[in-house]
Amino acid sequence: MSTAQAPDAASGRSALARAFHALERGFDRVFGPGANPLRQLGALGFWFFWIVTVSGVYIYAFFDTSIVGAYQSLEALAREQRYAGGIMRSLHRYASDAFVIVMALHLVRELAYGRFRGFRWFSWLSGVPLVWLAIACGIGGYWLVWDQLAQFIGIATTEWFSALPGFEVSMVRNFLDAGTLSDRFFSLLVFLHIGLPLLLLLGMWIHIQRITRARTQPDAWLGWATLGVLVILSLAKPALSQAPVDLSIEPARIGLDWFYLFAYPGIYRLSPGAMWFILGGSTLLLCVLPWLDAKPRPAVARVDPANCNGCGRCLADCPYEAVLLQPREGARSRFKLAVVLPDLCAGCGVCAGACPSSTPFRSVDALATGIDMPQLSVGDLRGRMERAVGRLAGHARVVVFGCDRGAPVHGLEEASVAAFSLPCIGMLPPSFIEYALRGGADGIMVVGCADGDCEFRCGAEWIRQRIDGAREPHLRTSVPRERVIMLWPYHDEGGSLEAALAGFRMQLRSTMAAAGHAPKRRQGETTHA
Amino acid sequence: MHKVAKYAGQGVLYALFAAVVGYFSTLPKYHHLEPDQALLRLSFKHPGKTKADCRQRSPEELARVPANMRQALDCPRERSPVRVRVELDGKDLYDESFPPSGLSKDGASTGYRRLTIAAGRHHLKVQFADDVRVAGFNFEREHDVHAKPGQVVLIDFAPDQGGIVIR
Numbered sequence: 001m002s003t004a005q006a007p008d009a010a011s012g013r014s015a016l017a018r019a020f021h022a023l024e025r026g027f028d029r030v031f032g033p034g035a036n037p038l039r040q041l042g043a044l045g046f047w048f049f050w051i052v053t054v055s056g057v058y059i060y061a062f063f064d065t066s067i068v069g070a071y072q073s074l075e076a077l078a079r080e081q082r083y084a085g086g087i088m089r090s091l092h093r094y095a096s097d098a099f100v101i102v103m104a105l106h107l108v109r110e111l112a113y114g115r116f117r118g119f120r121w122f123s124w125l126s127g128v129p130l131v132w133l134a135i136a137c138g139i140g141g142y143w144l145v146w147d148q149l150a151q152f153i154g155i156a157t158t159e160w161f162s163a164l165p166g167f168e169v170s171m172v173r174n175f176l177d178a179g180t181l182s183d184r185f186f187s188l189l190v191f192l193h194i195g196l197p198l199l200l201l202l203g204m205w206i207h208i209q210r211i212t213r214a215r216t217q218p219d220a221w222l223g224w225a226t227l228g229v230l231v232i233l234s235l236a237k238p239a240l241s242q243a244p245v246d247l248s249i250e251p252a253r254i255g256l257d258w259f260y261l262f263a264y265p266g267i268y269r270l271s272p273g274a275m276w277f278i279l280g281g282s283t284l285l286l287c288v289l290p291w292l293d294a295k296p297r298p299a300v301a302r303v304d305p306a307n308c309n310g311c312g313r314c315l316a317d318c319p320y321e322a323v324l325l326q327p328r329e330g331a332r333s334r335f336k337l338a339v340v341l342p343d344l345c346a347g348c349g350v351c352a353g354a355c356p357s358s359t360p361f362r363s364v365d366a367l368a369t370g371i372d373m374p375q376l377s378v379g380d381l382r383g384r385m386e387r388a389v390g391r392l393a394g395h396a397r398v399v400v401f402g403c404d405r406g407a408p409v410h411g412l413e414e415a416s417v418a419a420f421s422l423p424c425i426g427m428l429p430p431s432f433i434e435y436a437l438r439g440g441a442d443g444i445m446v447v448g449c450a451d452g453d454c455e456f457r458c459g460a461e462w463i464r465q466r467i468d469g470a471r472e473p474h475l476r477t478s479v480p481r482e483r484v485i486m487l488w489p490y491h492d493e494g495g496s497l498e499a500a501l502a503g504f505r506m507q508l509r510s511t512m513a514a515a516g517h518a519p520k521r522r523q524g525e526t527t528h529a
Numbered sequence: 530m531h532k533v534a535k536y537a538g539q540g541v542l543y544a545l546f547a548a549v550v551g552y553f554s555t556l557p558k559y560h561h562l563e564p565d566q567a568l569l570r571l572s573f574k575h576p577g578k579t580k581a582d583c584r585q586r587s588p589e590e591l592a593r594v595p596a597n598m599r600q601a602l603d604c605p606r607e608r609s610p611v612r613v614r615v616e617l618d619g620k621d622l623y624d625e626s627f628p629p630s631g632l633s634k635d636g637a638s639t640g641y642r643r644l645t646i647a648a649g650r651h652h653l654k655v656q657f658a659d660d661v662r663v664a665g666f667n668f669e670r671e672h673d674v675h676a677k678p679g680q681v682v683l684i685d686f687a688p689d690q691g692g693i694v695i696r
C-alpha cells in the first residue's frame with residue numbers, strides 16, 4: 001500500500017540529485033551523518049556569518065575611515081598585530097569566502113532535490129535576494145581596503161552600473177583622480193558595509209520563517225573544525241592588501257576574490273549590459289522556478305473539529321509551521337482547535353502521527369482522528385492493517401511500516417510479511433505498533449530515512465523519539481521492544497531491507513523458541529479493543 | 530569505516546576546503562590589461578550650447594500672455610549634443626556624439642569611454658564640438674603622450690581650464 005510515487009533513481013531523480021546524494025553518502029562515511037557539512041549547509045552559513053561579524057567588529061575598532069587612513073590602518077592591523085588583527089582580518093575574508101561556498105552549495109542542493117516548488121516556494125524565493133545581498137556585502141568590504149583591487153572594483157562597479165537606465169555615467173568621475181574623493185566617501189562605504197550585512201541577517205531570518213526548528217547552528221565538532229581550518233589558513237596565507245590606490249594607472253594584473261568578484265571580468269570580456277542580462281536573467285529564472293517547474297501538490301492535512309481536543313501536538317511536530325491553534329468558536333478561550341494553513345502544508349502526515357486521537361484502539365467502527373491526511377487516513381490505515389494482519393501466515397509474522405520517499409518496502413511483502421508505506425514515517429502513530437502486535441503480528445519493522453535523507457525533515461526523528469518514549473504520543477512501555485526494530489536506510493537502499501528483515505525474523509523465532517512457545521494470534525479477538 | 534581512516538578522510542577534506550578558499554580568494558590573477566597596453570579614459574560632463582538662438586518676441590506676442598509672463602526673449606531649451614573625436618597618431622580612434630540629458634534635452638551631456646591603446650609614444654588629437662550652429666569642432670587640442678604600460682591618459686573637458694584637458 002502506497003500513497004505516492006517513491007522518488008528514487010528509478011522514478012526520475014535528476015542526475016544532479018543522484019550525484020549530490022552519492023557525494024553526501026560519501027561524506028556521511030567520513031564525517032558521520034551528524035557532522036556531514038553537506039547536510040547542514042544553511043547552518044554553516046549562519047556560523048560563517050557570525051565569524052565574519054565578530055572579526056569585522058574587531059577590524060572596525062582599528063579601521064580609519066579616511067582616504068589616507070583606510071589603507072594604512074588595515075596594513076598596520078595585518079603587520080603590526082599579526083597574531084590578533086592579522087588573523088582577524090584573514091578570518092574576516094576567508095569566512096566570507098566560505099559563506100559564499102556554502103550558500104552556493106545550499107542553492108545547488110535544494111535545486112537538485114527539487115526543494116523549491118510547492119509549499120517550499122517561500123523559502124526558495126526569499127533565498128534568492130540573499131545571494132545578491134551577500135555578494136554586495138563582500139564587494140563593499142573589498143572597497144574599504146582602498147588598494148588597487150578596491151580601485152579596480154570601484155571603477156568597474158560604476159562602469160557596470162552606468163549600463164543601467166537611471167544611473168549616470170558621471171558616477172565614474174569620482175574615481176578619475178584623488179581630488180574627487182573625500183573622506184565622507186568612506187563614511188558612506190562603512191555605513192553600507194554595516195547596513196548590508198544587517199539586511200542580510202534580516203533576510204536570513206525571513207528565509208527560515210516557514211521551517212520549524214530551522215538549524216542555525218552546525219554540529220559543534222564541525223563548527224569548531226571549520227573555524228580551526230580557517231585560522232590555520234589565516235596563519236599560512238594572511239589576507240593582505242594589494243598595492244595602494246594610484247588613479248594614474250590601471251591595475252593590469254589583479255588578484256581577484258573569485259567568490260565575490262566572479263562577474264567583474266565579464267564586464268570587460270563581454271560588456272556591462274551583457275553581464276546585467278546574464279545575472280539579472282539568472283536571478284529572474286531562479287525567482288520564477290517554483291512556478292515554471294510546478295508539480296501537483298499532495299493533499300494537505302484536514303482537521304476534524306469533532307475529534308480535535310486542541311492539545312497542540314500537531315503544532316509541535318509539524319516541520320513547516322503549517323498548523324495553528326485557534327480558540328474554538330463559541331467555547332471558552334482555553335478550548336482550542338487546530339487549523340491547517342494549506343499553503344504551508346507539505347502533506348507529510350506527521351501531524352496525524354502526533355494526534356492522540358489517532359490511536360487504533362478506539363472503539364469506533366469508523367476511526368476518525370483530530371487531524372488526518374485525505375490520501376491515507378488513519379482510519380484507512382487501521383482497516384487495511386487489520387485485514388493484512390488477518391491474512392498473515394506462518395511463523396515470525398512481521399508488519400513493516402515504511403516511507404513513500406524512503407527505501408521502498410513493498411518488495412518485502414510475502415505470506416508472513418505485510419508492508420505499509422506512509423507519506424512519511426512520522427505519520428505512524430506509535431499505538432499502531434502495539435495494535436498490530438496484539439492483532440497477531442510477531443514483530444514490527446519501522447523503516448524510516450537515514451539522517452539528513454528525510455524529504456520532510458523531522459519525521460524519522462519524531463518516530464524514533466515516540467518509540468523510545470521521549471516524545472508524545474509514545475509507545476507504551478509494556479510493548480516488548482525486542483519485537484520492534486527500527487531501520488534508517490537511505491532511500492536507495494531498499495535492497496538491504498530484505499537481509500535486515502530476514503535477520504529480524506530469525507531473531508523473533510529465537511526469542512519465541514526461548515520463551516517456549518510461539519506467540520499465537522488470538523483468534524476471534526476483536527481488533528477494536 | 531575505520532576510525533583512523535575517517536579522521537584521515539576528514540583531514541583531507543578540510544585541507545581541500547582550505548585550499549579552495551585560500552586559492553580562489555586571490556588566484557588566478559585576472560589580466561585586466563595586457564602588459565603592453567595603456568588606457569585612454571575619456572570622461573566629461575558638459576552642457577552643449579543651445580541649439581537655436583534666442584528670439585525677440587513681438588509686441589503682439591507679449592500682449593497675448595499675462596503681464597507676469599512677458600519675457601522679451603524666447604530661448605529654446607534644447608541643447609546641442611557634444612561630439613567628441615579622438616585621433617591617435619593620425620588615425621581615427623574614436624568619434625561619438627553624446628546627447629544632452631533630460632526630458633527636454635536641456636541638461637549636460639555626459640560621456641565616458643574606456644579605450645585601450647598600445648603603450649609607448651603617441652600623438653593625440655582630441656576635438657570637441659558642443660554647438661550645432663558651428664560647423665566642425667569648436668575645441669581642439671593636440672598632445673604628445675608617453676604612455677607607460679598600465680598608465681591612464683585622461684581626457685576631460687573643463688571650460689574653466691580652456692576646454693579640453695589631457696593629463
